[in-house]
Amino acid sequence: MEWVENNYLYQSDEITESLNYLSNSFQFMNIEFFISQIEEKQYKIGIIGLGYVGLPLMWTFHQKGMPVIGYDIDSQKTENLKKGIPYIKHLGKDMMQVLAGSDRCDATTDFSRLTEADAILMCVPTPLDHHREPDMSYVEQTTRTIGKHLREGQLVILESTTYPGTTQELIIPLLEELSGLTSGKGFYVAYSPEREDPGNADFNTAGIPKVVGAHGEDALKLAQALYDTAIVETVPVSNTKTAEAVKLTENIFRSVNIALVNELKVVYESMGIDVHEVLDAADTKPFGFMKFTPGPGLGGHCIPIDPFYLTWKAREFEKHTRFIELAGEINTTMPIYVIDRTIQALNVHKKAMNGAKVLVIGLAYKPDVDDMRESPTFKLFDLLKGYGAEVSYYDSYIPVVLPTREHEEWIGTQSVTWNRETISSFDAVIISTNHSDIDYGQLAEWSDCIIDTRNAMKGIEPKAGGHIFKA
Ligand SMILES: NC(=O)c1ccc[n+]([C@@H]2O[C@H](COP(=O)([O-])OP(=O)(O)OC[C@H]3O[C@@H](n4cnc5c(N)ncnc54)[C@H](O)[C@@H]3O)[C@@H](O)[C@H]2O)c1
Missing domain, CATH: 3.40.50.720 (NAD(P)-binding Rossmann-like Domain)
Known part of the structure; x- marks a missing residue:
């Protein structure tokens, strides 16, 4: 079909393309459109890094009916996920088989497919380097990959634990430079720390309130709407660096208190006092005391590092x-x-x-x-x-x-x-x-x-x- 107007000949597919472009631009301007997509479970969530944090997060969104796609550089993880083979023992076999058999779940090492996702959640490692300084190479590399594939309207959220300022000083400038888009106008950015406690039978990802800080009001509204679909409570804070500081504060609190009971253990042991008996008894105080448990030292990806x-x-x-x-x-x-x-x-x-x-x-x-x-x-x-x-x-x-x-x-x-x-x-x-x-x-x-x-x-x-x- 064709129309002649103002001496121009329009083909119907050109009209459709233009309308789509206008409609997409309008949709991008309209945050409510994305929120309605989230509510209708038409909003695809991409998760980068399918480890101890990324995999349960993917499961949580999937369980709430959202379409999910996982990305990892480790092809063994993506293949296992597609075949339903467990690779993190405490998460069990059933979860993997549900994900593998679902037409709402996919996994890939092909990062050009990042454009398929409406939201991209980064769950990559943040270890210390040999000088015990932040090793940001995983976050930086992932951000560069996202930047190269970023499309208008996408929401990018960092979930990895990091220092205050990372999102503002590292993520946003890199994404803007590589995509040519502007945060808050061309795409949205937020930071939401992961509080996952692997192996803790009392709490799973869905049941742990999620702190969110974002770059701008629209980004916050969108990120909040996203987590509200799957997480018991979303706790907004005023910006990304505050959210980054929340996570560090929680882990510093644990590290300092564990050190305290470890010190008490050594002191009490020399006095012939059983520290565990002391702590159990102290724990009966209904206020002003929180029990921490001594051990052989600190381990895990978080407390010794963050x-x-x-x-x-x-x-x-x-x-x-x-x-x-x-x-x-x-x-x-x-x-x-x-x-x-x-x-x-x-x-x-x-x-x-x-x-x-x-x-x-x-x-x-x-x-x-x-x-x-x-x-x-x-x-x-x-x-x-x-x-x-x-x-x-x-x-x-x-x-x-x-x-x-x-x-x-x-x-x-x-x-x-x-x-x-x-x-x-x-x-x-x-x-x-x-x-x-x-x-x-x-x-x-x-x-x-x-x-x-x-x-x-x-x-x-x-x-x-x-x-x-x-x-
Ligand atoms: N494990 C926990 O209990 C826990 C709890 C709260 C927060 N965190 C934080 O969450 C983040 C992730 O930790 P984790 O324990 O899930 O780590 P993990 O090592 O289990 O998983 C990270 C995944 O990221 C993948 N990866 C690495 N570089 C990548 C890249 N460039 N692109 C794509 N994928 C890449 C790895 O292959 C791996 O599968 C860290 O910042 C950590 O501090 C962890």
């Missing part, structure tokens, strides 16, 4: 973060205390650490997960080896030490088997992580020298002639 993002940024403002530094110092020296206690324990059994066969239970940094990042168990391995001990570990969640950026010398080490013959062959057993699938009563029957850093042996008596040492 506080130092603030330390680094604070230097720019000539400010010092003394609490953070002190907490870091106390927490990182805890494995040395555990090894001292192990030497004392072996001594009671008239054995030396040099040449002793020592088993460490739990390689994961916390119970009932398969995440060994920053696990203090690795520090125990190194110290034990340094003293000439023969080191082994048991962890049903981590049957073999897989390649990581660190701990190269332990890669390929396999968990021992849980049976009387094997466990009783060790001179000492250190409980580093208290997984709930371990029969601690059985351990007391099989081992006569147990060093317990987690109060896992509470209420269990040692075997005749045996000892359970707290550490």
Whole structure:
């Protein structure tokens, strides 16, 4: 079909194209259009980084009926997701099979498909580099990729933990430079920290209120509408750097309090007082006290790392973060205390650490997960080896030490088997992580020298002639 108007000949497909362009421009100007798309579950959510944070986030949106697409540079993850093969143990098989069988879910390593998503949520790692300074390479690389494919109207949200100022100073300028668009006019940007607690049966992504800070009112409105579809509560704050600071504050709070109870543990132990009994009793106070639990040190992707993002940024403002530094110092020296206690324990059994066969239970940094990042168990391995001990570990969640950026010398080490013959062959057993699938009563029957850093042996008596040492 064709029309002649003002001496121009218009083809119908040209008209359609122009109308689409006008309609898209109008839609972009109209934030309500996107919100209606969200409400109608026509708004596709792209998640970059399908790890401990990205995968449950994808699941949460999918469960609420939203179309989702996951992106990762790791093709093994995208392939497993498409085939329904679990790769994060505590998330289970059922979830993976539902996602794999859904026509609302897709996964890819092809980043040119970023244009398919209406919102792009970044969940990539933010570790520390070898100088213990923020390693922003993953965030920067991902932002560059998004920038190259950014289309008008897309909402970009950073979920990775980072220093205050990242979104404003790094993300927005890069996206604008690479796309030629302007934040708040051509696309929307927000920051929303992830508060996921892997393995915590009491809370999942959907049930944890989500803090959101955005660049401009429209971006905030849109990001809030998006999270409102899937998360119990959205907590807006005035800008992205405030939201970034919220996450760091939460993790600094944990790091400092864990350091405090770790310090109390050492002090009370020297006085013959059981720190766990003290903390349990103190926890009966209905106000003004919050219980934290001591352990062999700090592990995981967050608590040992995130506080130092603030330390680094604070230097720019000539400010010092003394609490953070002190907490870091106390927490990182805890494995040395555990090894001292192990030497004392072996001594009671008239054995030396040099040449002793020592088993460490739990390689994961916390119970009932398969995440060994920053696990203090690795520090125990190194110290034990340094003293000439023969080191082994048991962890049903981590049957073999897989390649990581660190701990190269332990890669390929396999968990021992849980049976009387094997466990009783060790001179000492250190409980580093208290997984709930371990029969601690059985351990007391099989081992006569147990060093317990987690109060896992509470209420269990040692075997005749045996000892359970707290550490
Ligand atoms: N794990 C937690 O408990 C937790 C909790 C709250 C916040 N966080 C924060 O969330 C962020 C992600 O942590 P995580 O534990 O999910 O990490 P993870 O290592 O489990 O997952 C990150 C994923 O990102 C992928 N990736 C890396 N670079 C990429 C790139 N350039 N493009 C696409 N994908 C890329 C990796 O292959 C991996 O699958 C971090 O900032 C972390 O501090 C983690």
